[in-house]
Amino acid sequence: MLPSIELRIANLVKAVQQVILPALPTDRRLAQEQARLIVGHLGLISEQWKYALRFELGSLNNMMELARDLSPVVEPTQTVVLEEALAAVANIDRADIDAIQSAIVVVGNAVDVVIYGDEGRIPLSDAANNVILAYGRRQSLRERTWFKGNGQDPHLTTLPDIAEVL
Numbered sequence: 051m052l053p054s055i056e057l058r059i060a061n062l063v064k065a066v067q068q069v070i071l072p073a074l075p076t077d078r079r080l081a082q083e084q085a086r087l088i089v090g091h092l093g094l095i096s097e098q099w100k101y102a103l104r105f106e107l108g109s110l111n112n113m114m115e116l117a118r119d120l121s122p123v124v125e126p127t128q129t130v131v132l133e134e135a136l137a138a139v140a141n142i143d144r145a146d147i148d149a150i151q152s153a154i155v156v157v158g159n160a161v162d163v164v165i166y167g168d169e170g171r172i173p174l175s176d177a178a179n180n181v182i183l184a185y186g187r188r189q190s191l192r193e194r195t196w197f198k199g200n201g202q203d204p205h206l207t208t209l210p211d212i213a214e215v216l
Contacts, residue, residue, distance in 0.1 A: 071086070120164055195214075
């Protein structure tokens, strides 16, 4: 029987905490800090890994929704850019996290082109700004929740669990 991902991560954390950190000289503060950073990231990964595919799918769906919502409220040349990006990712394998992450980049780059407006020559309409802000509210809650485990959010106690956001 193979060890689970949880057990493997726990063993890595244990090795860093019980073997590596104690072996580091006290004057090697940067090395100690980096070892603690590894432990922290492993803790986050142990919380997140089961949800990673669903999280990335949600991010892709939100990005695609942003592109679709922007299309009718931007210039026609910008609409073409958004529609081409949406078409390029329409048939990706939604079980392949690498494909999903690449698709997010494709659509995100098209959205960036629209937001930058041909280097500022095409200003965004109020409607486009509202669409972008609505996307930001949706996605920021997801991302803040995704990193809830680091304990740094000022409103940590009001954030839902990862499973609830997905």
